[in-house]
Amino acid sequence: MGNHTVTHSVILGTGSYVPERVLSNADLEKMVDTSDQWIRERTGISERRVARADEATSHLSLHAANHALEAAGVEPGEIDLIIVTTLTPDTMCPAAACWLQSHIGAHRAAAFDLNAACTGFVYGLQAADAYIRSGMMKKVLLVSADVMTRMTNWEDRGTCVLWGDGAGAVVVGASENGRRGVVDSRVYSDGNGGELILVPGGGSRFAPITADDVHNKEHLLQMKGQETFKTAVRYFLGACKETLERSGLTLDDIDVFIPHQANLRIIEAVAKRLELSMDKVVITINKYGNMSAATIPVALDESVREGKIRSGDNVLMAAFGGGLTWGAALVEWN
Numbered sequence: 001m002g003n004h005t006v007t008h009s010v011i012l013g014t015g016s017y018v019p020e021r022v023l024s025n026a027d028l029e030k031m032v033d034t035s036d037q038w039i040r041e042r043t044g045i046s047e048r049r050v051a052r053a054d055e056a057t058s059h060l061s062l063h064a065a066n067h068a069l070e071a072a073g074v075e076p077g078e079i080d081l082i083i084v085t086t087l088t089p090d091t092m093c094p095a096a097a098c099w100l101q102s103h104i105g106a107h108r109a110a111a112f113d114l115n116a117a118c119t120g121f122v123y124g125l126q127a128a129d130a131y132i133r134s135g136m137m138k139k140v141l142l143v144s145a146d147v148m149t150r151m152t153n154w155e156d157r158g159t160c161v162l163w164g165d166g167a168g169a170v171v172v173g174a175s176e177n178g179r180r181g182v183v184d185s186r187v188y189s190d191g192n193g194g195e196l197i198l199v200p201g202g203g204s205r206f207a208p209i210t211a212d213d214v215h216n217k218e219h220l221l222q223m224k225g226q227e228t229f230k231t232a233v234r235y236f237l238g239a240c241k242e243t244l245e246r247s248g249l250t251l252d253d254i255d256v257f258i259p260h261q262a263n264l265r266i267i268e269a270v271a272k273r274l275e276l277s278m279d280k281v282v283i284t285i286n287k288y289g290n291m292s293a294a295t296i297p298v299a300l301d302e303s304v305r306e307g308k309i310r311s312g313d314n315v316l317m318a319a320f321g322g323g324l325t326w327g328a329a330l331v332e333w334n
């Protein structure tokens, strides 16, 4: 690799995409025994987006990636590596990242998927950061995208009200202006909690998946909501505190906090325990629901485009999800 002097990686550009179709709480009232009031009070969600039948994860990713590449001023041919973090790839094989590569024409890139469920963006950012800092890759396109409505059990009112579809992307490269970029990131997992958020079918556990398995909805996402809720708050807090401590920063130094958007009550509980003003917390769950891996980069992109994140700002991101997986990343904005 030669005498590379890369010390930090930075986010060169952001992009996002959500499908056009809106599914409101009023629409859900017609599908399951629920109410707009229950959904808003218990989750903070008013509406979410649903992908068209011909839109798979790589198609959502393509729109987000194009916006990020444009913002970064980077051509597809300059990309060395594409990472797509998703739990809903277009196909089991090949990876969504390979489909995206073919749509986008990034002919030089290597491409792979990373599945860390809702924590995908934090895992992906750490991976991109490590590749860039090592000098092994110069430009990484990181996309976090999920079409959660394809895994939704529309008869389970406890989960079907939560999910939405979307994609967020960043282009990661080496810092050239002295900014610290990705200051630190921490990722964790606990496989013993695997049954809390689970899609049993579609992998090698049920192979081949039978009509009975499908009838029993084994191909759809199941979640133990209450247990997940309690664990989420604890792990969120731990990841944020450790990332801050390692970075030598305090919460006063944080300008913008972007938590994974699974439930507004989880976000408020975390902000309260961190003693962080909600003014610094980015909220999108009201309009998009839980888009799994996509929630953080979509919120990041919208915040950048709305001018809420400026050069030099410290942006803390934290997520929790299936695996169990969780983590946090701190970025000094370029």
Ligand code: ACO
Residues within 6 Å of the ligand: 033, 034, 035, 038, 039, 042, 043, 117, 118, 119, 157, 158, 159, 161, 197, 224, 225, 226, 228, 229, 232, 262, 263, 266, 290, 292, 320, 321, 322
């Ligand atoms: N409408 C009306 N009533 C409902 C609905 C609904 N949509 N869903 C559940 N209820 C009822 C239940 O049946 C129950 O009724 P009962 O008391 O008569 O039995 C009551 O409401 C309370 O149900 P709970 O499950 O206890 O509701 P809770 O307040 O825990 O909220 C929720 C459920 C929103 C799922 C919450 O637990 C949650 O957000 N959990 C965490 C989700 C999360 O963080 N996921 C991680 C990321 S996901 C990923 O990685 C892919």
